[in-house]
Amino acid sequence: MKIGVLMKQVPDTETKIRIKDDASGIVTDGIKWVMNPYDEYAVEEALRIKEKKAGSTVAIISMGPKRSVETIRTGLAMGADSGILIDDPAFEGADCYATAKVLAKVLEPEKFDLLLCGKQAIDDDSAQVPQTVAELLGIPQAMVIEKLIISDDGKKATCYRRVEGGAKEVLEVELPAIIAAEKGLNEPRYASLPGIMKAKSKPMKEVNLSTLGLKAEEVGAKGAKLKVKKYSLPADKAPGKIVPGEPEDAARALVKMLREEAKVV
């Protein structure tokens, strides 16, 4: 099978977010960039499928600035075969629609049998790109998947989709499809030292606005349908109060406060 994994480089979850003075975005100085955690599950799942199905290949596809190459290499070091970096200044400031448009343009001629990705990127938290790419490519989607079984003939996938209250929808989708990983799908491997060495010589393709034959007006901030007005930080809560006393007494006092002050019990 020819498998493509859509991957995004994001700030580490421990990052303290700061906003630029003009409210146009976040301050990126000093951020530690990592593979989007949900995409790690997608890479791992792709590698597991590859190990089961002889002759399979895994490509990591990422749209982002030049530094994204390092995270693609992380995927290659885990065992993927090749990378595609989609980078052009014109792509900056894209919303989900403009991003998906570029991705679809890259993916269409590649004719992947299966596309995997994370259920959302933990930076903008939109959780829109996989479904939008699926629609633009005219293929089915299976979002928030925590168990995946590919049929022996490689034509279908059974996907366990997590919905509310611990319930799961079991979907059978025809391939090619986009399948978006939820935590719990697998336990991602670490890159081995030989893997890291090998990754350095694996093929990495770079594409941009002109190689894709796209126009600057239809991508990036210009092509975005959803336009950002301003960023802000959430209001900080006033510090609360510590309920004094021995644990048991404090617990009794707390329940009283929850009823009388907060009125939530």
Added chain:
Amino acid sequence: MANEVWIYAEHKDGKLKKSALELLSGARSLANDLGTQLVAVTLGCGLEAMVKELGAYGADKVIIAENEALKSYLAVAYAQTLAGLAKQHQPAILLGPASAQGKDLFPRVAAKLGTGMASDCIKIQLDGQKLLSPVRPMYAGKALVEANIPEARPQMATVRPNVLAVAPKQEGKQAQIEKVAVEAPKDLKTILKEIVKGAKETVDLTEATIIISGGRAMKAADNFKILWDLAEVFGSGTTVGASRAAVDSGFAPADMQVGQTGKVVNPTLYIACGISGAIQHLAGMRTSKFIVAINKDADAPIFQKADYGIVGDLFKVVPVLTEEVKKLKAQD
């Protein structure tokens, strides 16, 4: 009539979800300010029972798109139908719930319509130009962003559950009904084989009004029982969550995780038991209306975000909370 304000009314097992009422309540003022109708759209079959309730909660009109093929939710099928209706009626605004279904469906509808969408919004409002100008969290709530959709239509957004207050029911207020016989969606390439129920039939974390979460200090999976006991006395709308440390230690399954790599929750009351308050956890629960922290370590960062804190052993505190809440509930 074009330029209407639409809300997508999700239902489950023949009943409207609370999100439909929240959206109607929140969108009423948008429709009033725009001088247009508020319309609830619902897809499936056997939907007429829901019309009365949608009317009583503020819908001027209810569009019912019925087809046997829409009996169970499927992204591709529902997207075709909902986008088809939107193309035909040209609403100005289309709002939906940021639920499992809404999150799955709305981006696909937006793609079909070639429009923009804001995900998981915590505020919906019009700006000076009467454009929908929703506010949504990014980085799991560490930052907020306000955005709009100046040109493409409809202006789409999903709204986080529990954010919009449900307005009082107006008995006797009736909505006009428009029943649409839609074509069976085609070329789905997807089959819903079955729905597997969860081990515990509880409200989802993202929809819960009270959440009791356990952290690393729970020490073992079995100890979560004391949290479930407390949840039970609080009653319906209450569930149990866990920190990443608790999930990674194997004390709780991944679907109970609250935080940046788990669920972002928004309950009225959040009780953090033995959770230190790592930034990635705080990001997932900071918008809770009231936060209670119980931790042995007086310096734990969770106390900075808590409305009420108890410095002490959760194993001593939680059982007393359960007893006290039980007593209160018995008096009610």
